[in-house]
Amino acid sequence: MKGVLLVNLGSPDSPDPKDVKPYLDEFLMDKYVIDVPYLLRALLVRGILINAKKRHINSGKAYSRIWTDEGSPLIVLSKKMHAKVQQHTALPVSLAMRYGKPSIMSGLQELHDKGVTEVLLFPLYPQHAMASTVTINVLAEELRKKHFPHMKMTKVPAFYNRPEYIQCLADSIKRALEGFDYDHLLFSYHGIPERHIRKTDVTKSHCKINETCCSVPSPAHEFCYRHQCFETTRQVVELLGIPKEKYSESFQSRIAGDKWLEPYTDVEINKMPEKGIKKLAVVTPAFVSDCLETLEEIAMEANHQFKEHGGEQFMAIPCLNDNDDWAETVAGWINHWAHAEVVANA
The missing domain is CATH 3.40.50.1400 (Rossmann fold)
Known part of the structure; x- marks a missing residue:
């Protein structure tokens, strides 16, 4: 059985610095985001950016400016997009974030519990980059090998020119x-x-x-x-x-x-x-x-x-967010894959 995992960047649980701090730590300690040796990265992130420069406090203030009654705009919009995509495909579709919740692990587990044995991993980034596409692909593959070794995974490439x-x-x-x-x-x-x-x-x-x-x-x-x-x-x-x-x-x-x-x-x-x-x-x-x-x-x-x-x-100008034509486009790519057509750059 085939299924899909849509993956976006993520967000802290709230704009409170106590929630922003672990989110920033997870994000900035990613070796594909700040690609220097671990000890140097830890010194830079935990010793300077987060603690000395109080980045989590400043980021918390920034998040508080955009936070809505529903929560983080990115999470809210991603969930709306996810729901619309699901309406246009018979395949089970789960949503995950590279950092924060819902995690990639929880997304894969959700698909596994539904009987999915073949996953289309769909990073929601138009252009390929180490700090976006690569880190999602690497983590998802590590989790698949460790927890779902019999699950097959296909990765959607950058769609910047489709x-x-x-x-x-x-x-x-x-x-x-x-x-x-x-x-x-x-x-x-x-x-x-x-x-x-x-x-x-x-x-x-x-x-x-x-x-x-x-x-x-x-x-x-x-x-x-x-x-x-x-x-x-x-x-x-x-x-x-x-x-x-x-x-x-x-x-x-x-x-x-x-x-x-x-x-x-x-x-x-x-x-x-x-x-x-x-x-x-x-x-x-x-x-x-x-x-x-x-x-x-x-x-x-x-x-x-x-x-x-x-x-x-x-x-x-707003991003594509949950625009109907964008949701239908993503669902169309998913449905092509479901029928064994290769998802590739046009």
Whole structure:
């Protein structure tokens, strides 16, 4: 019997620092997020980021700004998406988070208890990255081997360029922009350290992280987050007919002290008003569900900074969340797999 496990990032149980602290510890101690030796990682995370810099307290304040009566927006939206997907497929579908609850272990157990012997592991990330896709795949495989050795697992690859996804993303942007005469559309992707790009380069030589490497065909692109971000943008703006001068790309959510992908979202947004960009729209295609990075960092903080620097109107375009067309698209991919068709990049 086949079943599906949808996996998103996760969230603390509440915005209280006592709940945020263990969540951040689990997240930042992941060797695929901060990829340095364990002792150095523990010193950095537990000695500096969480304790010395009180990151859990500051993060708790940020979470409290977006928390709803229903709970964490990411969890609430993921559950709504999960319910809609389940309506469009006969296969049992479970939901899990890489960090926090519900866990990947509980999701696999739920499927196992329903008699599932073959699982489609579906990381809800359009672009491939160590700190998202890889860490989900690795943990799920470890749990499968240890607790469900007879269970077969198929992993959904990055879907950044699948036509159905691009259409859903383009349609959501088009709907959001109706009636908004924007000067510029910024595609803000989650940032990652440059070394992650080089580590995932299967050729060990292609990724120079310069102006041309992402546009020159290479086997490295199958796992290159930077290329996949740029390709998502390229296909969306082509579909929507947006001219080059009206859009750009940037990367957000960096941690100080390391070289991350550039340009940085906050720096770019703060410079825009002086360039004559007074009406700005921002879309965040690295996420399929609105979360701390989209709701607090972009819709609140970036909005405030843009206007502080002379901007007039700011629009944060919602993620795909539980849009009907997106839920139907995911269910369609699941149903193709259920009929033994290969889930692969179009």
